[in-house]
Amino acid sequence: MRLVNYVAKYFTKRTLIQHSQQRCSSSSYSKFIQIQIQIQNAPTANTSRVPQTLRNPHFYSSFFHKSYYSSSSSSSSGNRKMGFLSWYLSTLEKRPILTKSISCSLIYAAADITSQMMTMPPSSGSLDLIRASRMAGYGLVVLGPAQHIWFNFMARCFPKRDVISTLKKLVTGQLVFGPFVTSVFFSFNAALQGENASEIAARLKRDVLPTLLNGLMFWPLCDFFTYKIIPVHLQPLMNSSFSYIWTIYLTYMASLQKAVAD
Numbered sequence: 625m626r627l628v629n630y631v632a633k634y635f636t637k638r639t640l641i642q643h644s645q646q647r648c649s650s651s652s653y654s655k656f657i658q659i660q661i662q663i664q665n666a667p668t669a670n671t672s673r674v675p676q677t678l679r680n681p682h683f684y685s686s687f688f689h690k691s692y693y694s695s696s697s698s699s700s701s702g703n704r705k706m707g708f709l710s711w712y713l714s715t716l717e718k719r720p721i722l723t724k725s726i727s728c729s730l731i732y733a734a735a736d737i738t739s740q741m742m743t744m745p746p747s748s749g750s751l752d753l754i755r756a757s758r759m760a761g762y763g764l765v766v767l768g769p770a771q772h773i774w775f776n777f778m779a780r781c782f783p784k785r786d787v788i789s790t791l792k793k794l795v796t797g798q799l800v801f802g803p804f805v806t807s808v809f810f811s812f813n814a815a816l817q818g819e820n821a822s823e824i825a826a827r828l829k830r831d832v833l834p835t836l837l838n839g840l841m842f843w844p845l846c847d848f849f850t851y852k853i854i855p856v857h858l859q860p861l862m863n864s865s866f867s868y869i870w871t872i873y874l875t876y877m878a879s880l881q882k883a884v885a886d
Contacts, residue, residue, distance in 0.1 A: 716857060724860045725768025731864045732763035735871035742872070758816050759871070763864070766808055771860035774801050779856045793851045794844055802843065806835055809874060835874070842870060 716723045736759040740751050778796070782789040810831055814824045846866040854862045 720857065721769055721772050724772050724864075725764050727861055728768035728771065728864045728867075729760045729764035731868050732767070732871055733757075733760035735759070735868045738868075739872040758813055761816075762809060762812050766812060767805060767864075767867075768860070770801075770805060770808075771863055775856055775859040775863070778851070785852060787852075790848055790852045794847045797847055798840070798843065802839060803832070803836060806839075806874075807832055838873070839870070842866075 712723070733756050736756045737751060740755070744751075774797075778793045781796075782792050807828055810827055811824050814827050819827065843866075846863075850859050850862045850866070
């Protein structure tokens with residue numbers, strides 16, 4: 625029994641060091657402690673009551689070897705999942721405007737492609753990549769930088785996150801930011817399609833107000849969630865994510881025929 629106790633103490637010390645260095649899982653360590661208690665509480669006169677497996681020194685090394693690699697495997701899997709998020713947040717901190725603009729551009733391009741696939745006639749099997757490029761350009765050049773400026777401006781004007789401050793941001797956005805970006809969206813898209821000034825003005829007169837009114841059924845709830853919960857540096861990304869659904873509708877509106885000028 626003295627030999628068993630000696631071996632147990634030796635491997636206890638050794639495996640505790642390995643546990644701290646190799647970050648063994650807490651469940652494995654708890655099981656190991658239970659094993660040691662079982663050995664120490666065994667009667668000294670009757671070693672047969674201690675299982676033969678527990679008296680085998682190789683058991684401890686193999687036990688912690690398996691525990692370590694199991695913990696390492698789950699840890700590496702979690703690191704892979706967090707890898708992209710960590711990279712994105714780091715890039716967002718280093719180059720905020722560029723990162724937000726590219727994110728917005730990709731979301732708008734994806735939304736336009738989705739819109740095309742939903743409305744594509746069965747006889748047509750090709751996507752309008754030029755149209756998708758226009759949407760991507762709008763997100764990259766216009767909306768991405770505009771979101772960065774707007775959400776930081778709102779955070780400075782209304783720094784709190786209580787309900788009253790959130791509602792102030794929401795109302796201001798619906799009265800100022802929404803009409804601005806919607807008008808620029810239709811103007812930008814129409815200009816790239818070759819429409820002249822009078823045709824763009826007619827399109828704005830026809831499409832902007834109905835679009836804003838329809839937006840009242842979608843954006844207030846999205847904006848409240850964004851302003852109330854999401855950190856300022858991630859608000860443009862959340863806004864663009866909501867825009868994925870909204871842009872499917874916008875790109876449909878933007879693809880309508882030219883408005884007739886008065």
